[in-house]
Amino acid sequence: MKSHPINHASSYTFHMDGTIGVEVRASGYIQAAYYAHNEDFGYRIHDALSGSMHDHVLNFKADFDILGVNNSIELTTVAPVTRTFTWSGGRSRNTMTLERSILSSEDEGRFNWGPNGATMMHVINQDARNPYGEYRGYRVLPAAGTAxxxxxxxSNLAHAAHWAEYDIQVTRQHDHEPRAAHAYNSQDIHNPPVNFAEFFDGEPLNQTDLVVWLNLGMHHVPHTGDLPNTVFTTARSGVQFTPLNYLAGDPSRQTVNMVRVNYANGSATEVKTFGQAEEVCTVPITGIGEELWRYQGDVVVRKFPYNPNDPYYEMEGDA
Incomplete structure (x- = not known):
């Protein structure tokens, strides 16, 4: 990993079906390298610049309490299978099946998202089932590319960034393990203040207080489109937490803004708004042009050089 004058913008979304989303995007100036016919490490992006390859990895801690503090991790994999059924006349059928397992200890608590999106991770409470006998919980799934x-x-990080080695890591909750790293980890990489690998000491994970550590990020190989700035468009990563057999149905159907359309013979016959009035939102746009002329410039903290008495970024000529 490298140090960059990069801005990371995090967003949190709360959906009406109970889903919670976490997304992070990156933008800013890349810290390029001198081009020396080093195509094995990046593209040539300017006369003397190589877009030095690197990883962005940001760690998020999620402390779940699903209907109580004692929870478990269930992995459900959609897998291909060849089976013979009572109705198949003795012939094998190529189909798919669900393979379910429960993590037993921290020895199994570090893993990556499976290929083809086949493996699903659920935080469940085995002591709480829904009326149909299924465990109630929340599913954790990638919503955008993760890395x-x-x-x-x-060789450069040694023991300073073990938290960045897997997509998902699960530990037993301890107050003395509040975070995966420390700001001073880079000062002593061989004996850092927080060595995340030491969190994994074989403790049981079945029906106990759990913490899920999730990594969001991207493998960044800068190209000419990263000049002058990396853009938010593709420099993004996200994860979602969504109810799994937790509720009786989709709660978003209870919204006050719902409508029902009855139709027959290819056309609508009735539109029900359930008593809701048609709301109108007028957006004032007068004066916006004048506001642009009041813009003073971006306040930036430059790495080299930086004058705290002149924090505004001045543009030279036309942009």
Whole structure:
């Protein structure tokens, strides 16, 4: 990983079906390298610049309490299978099946998202089932591209960033393990203040107080489109938490803004608004042009050089 003058913008979304989304986007100036015919490490993006490859990895901690503090992690995999059924006349059928397992200890608590999106992770309470006998819980799933550290056993990081090695990591909750790293980890990479690998000491994970550590990020190989700035369009990563057999149905159907359309013979016959009035929102646009002329410029903290008495970024000529 490299240090960059990059801005990371995090957003949190709360949906009416109970889903919670976390997304992070990156933008800013890349810290390029000198081009020296080093195509194995990045594209040539300007006369003397190479877009040095690197990883962005940001760690989020999610402390779940599903109907109580004692929870478990269930992994459900959609897998191909060949089976013979009582109705198949003795012939095998190629189909798919669900493979379910419960993590037993922290020895199994570090893993990556499966290929083809086949493996689903659920935080469940085995002591709480819905009326149909299924465990109630929340599903954790990637909503945009996720990434963990490419380099294995990094020579530069040593023990300072073990938190970045997997997509998902699950530990037992402890007050003395509040975060995965420390601001001073880079000062002593071989004996950092927080060594995340030491969190995994084989403790049981079945029906106990759990913490899920999730990594969001991307593998960044800068190209000419990253000049002058990396853009938010593709530099993004996200994860969602969504109810799984937790509620009796879709709660968004109870919204006050719902409508029902009855139709027959290819056309609508009735539109029910359930007594809701038609709301109108007028957006004033007069004066916006004048507001643009009041803009003073971006306040930036430059790495080199930086004058705290002149924090505004001045543009030279036409942009």
């Amino acid at each position: 963990h550290l490419t380099v294995q056993d990094s």
